[in-house]
Amino acid sequence: MRVLQLVTQDRGGPVDHAVEVAVELARRGHESHLVGPPGGRLAAAAAQGVAVHEAEVTSKTDLSGARAVAAVVRRLRPDLLHLQDRRAGLVGRVIGAQAAIPTVYTLHGVPDQLAPLVPGNLEIAPARARDRLAYLRLERLLASGPRTAVVTPCEALAQYARQHVGIRPDRVHTVYNGVGGDFLADAPRVATHGGELGALWLGLMEPVKRVADLVAATARLPQVHLTLVGDGPERAQLEGAVAAAGSGGRVSFAGFQAEPAPYLRAADVFVLCSAAEACPMALLQAMACGTPVVATRVGGVPEIVRHGMDGFLVDPGRPEQLRSALAWLAADLPLRRAMSISARRRVLERFAVEHMVEDLLDVYARTMACVS
The missing domain is CATH 3.40.50.2000 (Glycogen Phosphorylase B;)
Incomplete structure (x- = not known):
C-alpha cells in the first residue's frame, strides 16, 4: 500500500x-x-x-x-x-x-x-x-x-x-x-533512594498546560527537584514565578529537547498538569520509559493511566492534589518501583x-x- x-x-x-x-x-x-x-x-x-x-x-x-x-x-x-x-x-x-x-x-x-x-x-x-x-x-x-x-x-x-x-x-x-523507537529501546531507569523525587514536565509552555500549578505545588516540597523540558510563550512568566517562590535552586529549565527520552528515563516521576488533553504523546513516552506519572484527569488521560497502578490521577486546577501525590511518591520508593514496572507494561501491552x-x-x- x-x-x-x-x-x-x-x-x-x-x-x-x-x-x-x-x-x-x-x-x-x-x-x-x-x-x-x-x-x-x-x-x-x-x-x-x-x-x-x-x-x-x-x-x-x-x-x-x-x-x-x-x-x-x-x-x-x-x-x-x-x-x-x-x-x-x-x-x-x-x-x-x-x-x-x-x-x-x-x-x-x-x-x-x-x-x-x-x-x-x-x-x-x-x-x-x-x-x-x-x-x-x-x-x-x-x-x-x-x-x-x-x-x-x-x-x-x-x-x-x-x-x-x-x-x-x-x-x-x-x-x-x-510509542516506539528510543522510548522502548532500553530498560527503564528506577530510582535507587527514597526521600527525594526528581519530577519532570515536558511540553509547550502555554496556558492550557497549567505549568504554574506544578511550580506552585513543588514550591512547598523541598524534597522535589523539578525539571521543565520545553519552551513557549509562558516561559518568562514561569521563571518569574519560580524566582518569587524562592525555589530556583530546585527547578531547572532545560528548554526544548528534540530527543526527550534521556530526560524521561532520568526522572522519578513525570507530571502532566494540563487543563485539557486528548491522548498526550509525552505521557505515553514517559510510561514507555518506565516513569511513574502524576496526571490530571482530563480528556483521554483516564483511559491511559490506571490510578494507583501506573501513577496517580488528580483533578485539573488543583495544585494541592499535585502536591499530595508528589509527596506520597517521594516517601514511598517501593510504590514508585511498582508503578514503574506497571507503566511500562501498560504501554507494551496496549500503546x-x-x-x-x-x-x-x-x-x-x-x-x-x-x-x-
Whole structure:
C-alpha cells in the first residue's frame, strides 16, 4: 500500500505521531511517504526508510503551499492520504476529494475555545458563536465527503466528534496513540533512594498546560527537584514565578529537547498538569520509559493511566492534589518501583506503535473500501 501522510507543523505530538506511523509502515513493507515542512523530524523519518517530501503550508489560506502538496499527491498517486494536524486535515481533504483519493484525518485535539466539549476538560478560552461555525460546522462538512474517515486517539475525543461535531458514527474510529523507537529501546531507569523525587514536565509552555500549578505545588516540597523540558510563550512568566517562590535552586529549565527520552528515563516521576488533553504523546513516552506519572484527569488521560497502578490521577486546577501525590511518591520508593514496572507494561501491552499501526491499517482498508 502506498500511504502519504501530511503534516504542516515541524514539531509537537502530531508530528511525533506521524513519524512513528510512517516508520512502522515502512518497516512492514508498505510504501511510506511523509510530506511536511523541512526540519529534524522529517530527517529522522528519512533515516528510517520513509520517503520524505518538503512542502510547507503556513496557514489555511496558503495557496502556494497547498499547490505544492497537491503536486506531490499528483506525482505519487497514493492509495490513501493520512492527515495529521488541523491544517493538514483541511488542505488534505480538499486535495483528496479533487483527486478521488481516500483520506483519513487524525483529530488529535480540539481548539482551546471548544475544550469543555471533551469530557473532563476545563474551560480554556471563552467560546464565541463563530468558533462553532469555524470548527464544528467546517469539520462536519469536511468529514462528510466520499471515502473519508476520522481517527481519534481516545474515546473522549470520539464522543466529541460524534455528539458535538455531528460526524457519522461509522466514520469515527478510535485508535490510541502508540510509542516506539528510543522510548522502548532500553530498560527503564528506577530510582535507587527514597526521600527525594526528581519530577519532570515536558511540553509547550502555554496556558492550557497549567505549568504554574506544578511550580506552585513543588514550591512547598523541598524534597522535589523539578525539571521543565520545553519552551513557549509562558516561559518568562514561569521563571518569574519560580524566582518569587524562592525555589530556583530546585527547578531547572532545560528548554526544548528534540530527543526527550534521556530526560524521561532520568526522572522519578513525570507530571502532566494540563487543563485539557486528548491522548498526550509525552505521557505515553514517559510510561514507555518506565516513569511513574502524576496526571490530571482530563480528556483521554483516564483511559491511559490506571490510578494507583501506573501513577496517580488528580483533578485539573488543583495544585494541592499535585502536591499530595508528589509527596506520597517521594516517601514511598517501593510504590514508585511498582508503578514503574506497571507503566511500562501498560504501554507494551496496549500503546506500542505496533498495536496502533495494526488498528490504522484496518481503518485504511475500511475507508478505501467505502463507496460513499
